[in-house]
Amino acid sequence: MVLGRRLRLAGLPDATPVVTHRNQQVMVSWRPGKGLRLHEGYAHAPDDVLTALVSFLTPGTRRAARLAARQVFLAFPVEDFAPGSPRDPLTRERPGDERALARLRQLHLELNHRHFDGALGRIPILLSSRMRRRLGELRLERQTGRAIRITLNRRHVRRDTSVAVIDTLLHEMVHQWQAESGRAVDHGAEFRRKAREVGISPRATAGELRPGRIAAGQG
Numbered sequence: 001m002v003l004g005r006r007l008r009l010a011g012l013p014d015a016t017p018v019v020t021h022r023n024q025q026v027m028v029s030w031r032p033g034k035g036l037r038l039h040e041g042y043a044h045a046p047d048d049v050l051t052a053l054v055s056f057l058t059p060g061t062r063r064a065a066r067l068a069a070r071q072v073f074l075a076f077p078v079e080d081f082a083p084g085s086p087r088d089p090l091t092r093e094r095p096g097d098e099r100a101l102a103r104l105r106q107l108h109l110e111l112n113h114r115h116f117d118g119a120l121g122r123i124p125i126l127l128s129s130r131m132r133r134r135l136g137e138l139r140l141e142r143q144t145g146r147a148i149r150i151t152l153n154r155r156h157v158r159r160d161t162s163v164a165v166i167d168t169l170l171h172e173m174v175h176q177w178q179a180e181s182g183r184a185v186d187h188g189a190e191f192r193r194k195a196r197e198v199g200i201s202p203r204a205t206a207g208e209l210r211p212g213r214i215a216a217g218q219g
């Protein structure tokens with residue numbers, strides 16, 4: 001495979017098996033002994049992106065260098081070169097979601113410009129009926145810490161006031177900002193500072209519901 005050869009030229013150890021996929025949830029997953037799984041779109045990436053990827057995966061790379069490398073390979077638009085399947089369950093919507101989702105995506109765009117200088121990436125926004133206690137969630141890719149998607153509680157979006165829903169979306173966007181700027185994704189001092197700055201509660205809890213528990217992505 002050409003991609004495997006190019007990765008080895010970029011410094012990947014010779015014996016590492018390389019497998020590609022089009023799962024939009026996972027960019028890179030590397031397990032010692034099992035090899036490297038990565039998004040097929042990387043086959044179209046220039047050498048500096050592949051070098052950054054290998055540097056990120058190489059044990060012993062210093063934290064600052066790792067973060068810089070991560071920015072480089074996550075910025076490469078893999079989906080443009082190897083689009084995901086339209087049957088991906090992630091993109092399936094329920095009747096009645098369409099308007100709410102269009103509004104939320106527009107809000108993400110506007111709030112991104114108003115509070116984050118437009119620095120946040122475009123991210124899938126979905127609704128879930130399976131959330132019981134949570135109002136929202138930011139999902140992260142386990143190995144890279146990349147923000148994969150924002151999921152909001154469907155009942156919350158349908159029934160609560162738009163002010164409350166905007167609060168929840170902003171809460172998740174502060175987590176997205178943490179993830180995309182290489183900060184820890186948590187409810188620590190940085191979260192509280194940014195939350196106050198964008199005008200939402202700096203607490204992790206609101207009433208009996210807990211907005212925005214951060215879930216780790218599954219491998």
Ligand SMILES: [Zn+2]
Nearest residue numbers: 211212213214
């Ligand atoms: Zn949170």
